[in-house]
Amino acid sequence: MLYEKNSLHNALMVTERCNCNCLMCPQPRVKEEENKTEINLKLISLMDKATKYLGITGGEPTLMGDDLFKIISACKKYLPETALELLTNGIQFENFEYAKKLACLEHPNLTIGIPLYADTDLEHDHIIQTKGFYKTIQGIYNLALFKQKIEIRTVIHRLTYERLPKWAEFIYHNFPFVIHIALMGMETIGLARKNIDRLWIDPYDYISQLEKTVEYLDQRLMNVSIYNLQLCILPRDLWPFARKSISSWKNIYLEECQQCDFHDECGGFFSSSKDKYSKYIHPLRRN
Numbered sequence: 001m002l003y004e005k006n007s008l009h010n011a012l013m014v015t016e017r018c019n020c021n022c023l024m025c026p027q028p029r030v031k032e033e034e035n036k037t038e039i040n041l042k043l044i045s046l047m048d049k050a051t052k053y054l055g056i057t058g059g060e061p062t063l064m065g066d067d068l069f070k071i072i073s074a075c076k077k078y079l080p081e082t083a084l085e086l087l088t089n090g091i092q093f094e095n096f097e098y099a100k101k102l103a104c105l106e107h108p109n110l111t112i113g114i115p116l117y118a119d120t121d122l123e124h125d126h127i128i129q130t131k132g133f134y135k136t137i138q139g140i141y142n143l144a145l146f147k148q149k150i151e152i153r154t155v156i157h158r159l160t161y162e163r164l165p166k167w168a169e170f171i172y173h174n175f176p177f178v179i180h181i182a183l184m185g186m187e188t189i190g191l192a193r194k195n196i197d198r199l200w201i202d203p204y205d206y207i208s209q210l211e212k213t214v215e216y217l218d219q220r221l222m223n224v225s226i227y228n229l230q231l232c233i234l235p236r237d238l239w240p241f242a243r244k245s246i247s248s249w250k251n252i253y254l255e256e257c258q259q260c261d262f263h264d265e266c267g268g269f270f271s272s273s274k275d276k277y278s279k280y281i282h283p284l285r286r287n
């Protein structure tokens with residue numbers, strides 16, 4: 001991963017190990033690795049203090065155990081102005097003491113991004129390829145007890161799109177305290193590429209479910225965003241929710257985009273999408 005001083009998408013890869021094996025994981029897990037903590041601590045000490053945002057990602061960062069807290073403490077010390085986002089499956093926070101240790105760090109600007117792929121254990125656990133649904137839910141509640149800032153995420157593909165409206169109801173009823181909900185188009189790399197026949201659906205074909213989901217959450221004053229989807233396949237009423245979410249180092253545009261009046265507003269594509277994107281992509285005109 002590259003560090004770019006002015007990028008809003010910098011992230012630390014803290015481990016490549018994981019306790020899930022999600023069908024669409026862009027970063028397949030490894031079984032063994034050298035501990036990356038020392039090198040990451042060094043990197044944090046060298047980063048520009050003006051870094052606006054830093055992701056902490058993996059793999060599953062909580063598999064580092066207490067080393068994760070060393071990383072977050074170092075960020076607090078060397079990068080006091082930087083917003084941190086910890087991307088975790090939340091399973092480890094089922095352990096009340098572990099959640100408490102995180103809260104005790106009192107990082108002033110930490111968000112914990114946790115994926116929930118369905119409103120049922122059957123479907124969520126099928127996607128993550130292990131039994132994690134109830135552990136993740138307990139983890140979310142433990143973190144909420146300690147007043148941590150939580151974001152819920154999902155990746156939209158053939159196995160998740162149909163239940164999106166029910167998923168939204170589930171989140172609203174059970175986790176009304178979350179600060180953000182992210183609905184993400186799929187990056188077609190890693191295991192997603194391997195399982196592409198099971199997972200791929202043209203994003204255009206799930207727009208009606210996406211629209212219902214976003215409307216439902218927005219009407220209930222939940223803070224909701226759409227990541228990784230292009231403006232030309234989204235109805236205009238969804239545009240205010242679309243974010244330019246793809247990290248600059250893997251963000252591309254297609255030939256069609258050169259003629260598009262909304263090129264600058266649109267988030268474009270993952271570089272891995274070169275040969276796998278909606279067939280409804282088309283340049284837009286302002287009038």
Ligand code: SF4
Nearest residue numbers: 230232257260266282
């Ligand atoms: S044509 Fe390209 S730049 Fe324009 S909205 Fe579509 S994807 Fe975005």
